[in-house]
Amino acid sequence: MFVRTKLLSLAAAGLAIAGAAAPAQAQETVKIGLILPMTGGQASTGKQIDNAVKLYMQQNGDTVAGKKIQIILKDDAAVPDNTKRLAQELIVNDKVNFIAGFGVTPAALAAAPLATQGKIPEIVMAAGTSIITERSPYIVRTSFTLAQSSTIIGDWAVKNGIKKVATLTSDYAPGNDALNFFKEHFTAGGGQIVEEVKVPLANPDFAPFLQRMKDAKPDAMFVFVPAGQGGNFMKQYAERGLDKSGIKVIGPGDVMDDDLLNGMGDAALGTVTAHLYSAAHPSAMNKAFVAAYKKAFNSRPGFMAVSGYDGIHLIYAALKKTAGKTDGDALVEAMKGMKWESPRGPISIDPETRDIVQNIYIRKVEKVDGELYNVEFQTFEAVKDPGKTKK
Numbered sequence: 001m002f003v004r005t006k007l008l009s010l011a012a013a014g015l016a017i018a019g020a021a022a023p024a025q026a027q028e029t030v031k032i033g034l035i036l037p038m039t040g041g042q043a044s045t046g047k048q049i050d051n052a053v054k055l056y057m058q059q060n061g062d063t064v065a066g067k068k069i070q071i072i073l074k075d076d077a078a079v080p081d082n083t084k085r086l087a088q089e090l091i092v093n094d095k096v097n098f099i100a101g102f103g104v105t106p107a108a109l110a111a112a113p114l115a116t117q118g119k120i121p122e123i124v125m126a127a128g129t130s131i132i133t134e135r136s137p138y139i140v141r142t143s144f145t146l147a148q149s150s151t152i153i154g155d156w157a158v159k160n161g162i163k164k165v166a167t168l169t170s171d172y173a174p175g176n177d178a179l180n181f182f183k184e185h186f187t188a189g190g191g192q193i194v195e196e197v198k199v200p201l202a203n204p205d206f207a208p209f210l211q212r213m214k215d216a217k218p219d220a221m222f223v224f225v226p227a228g229q230g231g232n233f234m235k236q237y238a239e240r241g242l243d244k245s246g247i248k249v250i251g252p253g254d255v256m257d258d259d260l261l262n263g264m265g266d267a268a269l270g271t272v273t274a275h276l277y278s279a280a281h282p283s284a285m286n287k288a289f290v291a292a293y294k295k296a297f298n299s300r301p302g303f304m305a306v307s308g309y310d311g312i313h314l315i316y317a318a319l320k321k322t323a324g325k326t327d328g329d330a331l332v333e334a335m336k337g338m339k340w341e342s343p344r345g346p347i348s349i350d351p352e353t354r355d356i357v358q359n360i361y362i363r364k365v366e367k368v369d370g371e372l373y374n375v376e377f378q379t380f381e382a383v384k385d386p387g388k389t390k391k
């Protein structure tokens with residue numbers, strides 16, 4: 001009896017301590033609302049970023065500057081009305097300190113006014129239209145812009161004997177950025193656009209468009225489809241015999257996502273694209289990253305995984321710099337000008353635009369040890385977004 005009473009009172013004391021500590025503990029948690037497409041046509045982007053965030057936290061722990069990091073994952077299926085509602089709920093009800101993720105441009109844009117109102121950093125880990133960072137002073141991007149890669153592949157094409165190009169781009173903001181920046185550089189160098197088609201973003205059937213590409217008899221076709229669609233595109237490209245007719249694919253590297261590359265088969269061999277990341281990037285850091293990702297998730301990381309890995313790193317690094325202070329303005333200030341080594345190579349946050357500055361690599365698909373890889377052969381260092389409106 002005595003023992004039992006003693007135990008009960010100890011338990012009660014324990015509860016009292018836990019109770020007293022609860023409010024302080026709640027303050028010690030930093031909450032990150034991670035809004036990603038986990039279902040629907042863009043689900044592979046959500047999966048890669050969610051995986052990479054988990055991996056980073058496994059490797060670096062879930063405490064920074066004395067604060068516990070809590071991720072609240074929400075699936076917006078890349079539908080901007082969902083993004084807006086979820087961002088609102090996360091800010092108002094969950095009182096998150098950051099919103100992050102955003103698999104497509106319309107989702108990143110839908111959350112921008114809420115980041116501004118709530119004075120909360122919005123970390124864009126996927127979307128790639130240039131204007132995004134101009135929509136809120138609280139937006140910081142760790143992904144890329146289509147202008148970074150499309151200008152470079154435009155210049156490369158003219159210098160490498162490609163004179164006539166047909167274009168196929170997804171009919172929404174990043175597709176238009178890719179098309180316009182490519183065209184500007186390719187035609188300035190004397191190249192000619194012989195056919196231009198835009199395909200719907202949702203569930204595109206490429207077949208009728210591919211026939212038009214074939215009929216236009218270009219030297220190459222410039223392609224932008226968002227991450228996740230390259231596999232289906234290359235399947236239809238091979239089925240229509242475009243590989244046999246010698247019409248090579250060029251473009252930003254989204255169509256050759258490492259995640260899907262092995263499934264594309266030999267039709268992808270020789271494809272030249274400009275991009276921020278290849279799983280074959282030959283740095284020690286990348287080798288370790290690819291090995292850890294494969295071990296944890298049994299798949300190869302692509303550029304979306306790296307953008308997510310860097311996004312969560314940026315949040316950790318900013319919290320270290322503010323010594324755990326979660327004031328939105330202080331966090332964004334801390335992020336400006338930050339530099340670090342990513343699996344993709346050296347990167348930084350442009351203090352003027354809050355956009356990513358990174359190397360862009362020109363790569364060619366080759367077979368290495370029986371697997372397809374984007375093998376980098378030329379590097380453009382520290383490329384800023386060429387798509388910022390000049391003020």
Ligand code: PHB
Nearest residue numbers: 104105127128226227254
């Ligand atoms: C975008 O919607 O901004 C977007 C999505 C996937 C990409 C590139 C851009 O691969």
